[in-house]
Amino acid sequence: MESNSTRVAKIATKMAICDRHEEEQLKKYYSEKGIKVTAVNIGGNINSSITKILESALVAAKRNELIREEHLHEGAVIGATRDAIMQIANRANGLNVGGKIGIAKRGEHISVCIFLNIGLLHLDEVVIGIGHRSLPQ
Template structure:
């Protein structure tokens, strides 16, 4: 049987890899199941974009009602986002990236997934990172 943390991590990943039309459909679908989701586009040089990635994840989570505006909730989103950044940073170090941040919250579980395409000459590399935290409901 799948744990709730695994389920929420998979949903965050779906949000990070979907296109805009799918994003709206997934929001409706998961909302009916009591799971809140959101996504935000991102891009630029990874080294100079880290603070923007953190800010984008936090703003998206607040705007879409995944978290409350309080220290514990904000810290959970920042921590999960930092974990995801750490996982992608060595592959993307110094390079331009473009992609999406997907966030899902179900009960006490919140996951942040970052899916990126890394521009390297005429080749495109892809990388994915994910972080998870538990929050009181």
């Protein structure tokens, strides 16, 4: 049987890899199931974009009411996003990236997934990172 943390991580991944049209459909679908989701586009040089990625994840989570504006909730999103960044940092170091952050929350579980295309000459590399935290209700 699948754990809640695994289910939320899969949903965050779906949000990170979907296009804008699918994103709106998924928001409605998961809302009906009591799962809060959001996604935000990101891009630029990975080294100079880390702060912006953290800010984007935090703002999206607050704006879409996945978290409350309090220290523990904000710290959970930042921590999960940093975990995801650490998983992709070596592959994207110094390169331009474009992609999306997907965030999902159900009950006490919140997951942040970062899905990126890495531009390298005419070759495109793909990388994904994911982080999870538990939050007080």
